[in-house]
Amino acid sequence: MLRDQLNEALKEAMRARDTNAVGTIRLILAKLKEVDIAARTEANREGVADDRILSMLQGMIKQRNESITLYEKGNRADLADKEKAEIDVIHRFLPKQMDEAAVEAAVKEAIASSGAKSIRDMGGIMAALKAKYAGQMDFAKASTAVKKMLG
Missing domain, CATH: 1.10.1510.10 (Uncharacterised protein YqeY/AIM41, N-terminal domain)
Known part of the structure; x- marks a missing residue:
């Protein structure tokens, strides 16, 4: 723990x-x-x-x-x-951080699994990412990636 x-x-x-x-x-x-x-x-x-x-x-x-x-x-x-x-x-207490390629792959997976179509679905995608990748992902970068993919 x-x-x-x-x-x-x-x-x-x-x-x-x-x-x-x-x-x-x-x-x-x-x-x-x-x-x-x-x-x-x-x-x-x-x-x-x-x-x-x-x-x-x-x-x-x-x-x-x-x-x-x-x-x-x-x-x-x-x-x-x-x-x-x-x-x-x-x-020292955080798990290894995901690089940009891994962040983009995780965002693509979250978009595909949620069936998101527009930027209005961003909240659900970010919530799913935070639940799955807490401490491993820079969510500012993830947010930028989501906007780029859905915008």
């Missing part, structure tokens, strides 16, 4: 005195706790599933990429480098 991997990685980073990894993994675990609390109901006290954790990690990477862009515009290379280092740590 991904949650166990994160906790074990924190212990390993602490033993190795890798302050960058310790800080980043603690940020991940804090965000995970927020997501768990938000998803809690009376009936369900369990934490969120791995697919939700993968989506959360993707979101954290997206936030850091946006920060890097802003820091580079502001000539703050030191802060941009810190964000890049955090991204490297987060990537």
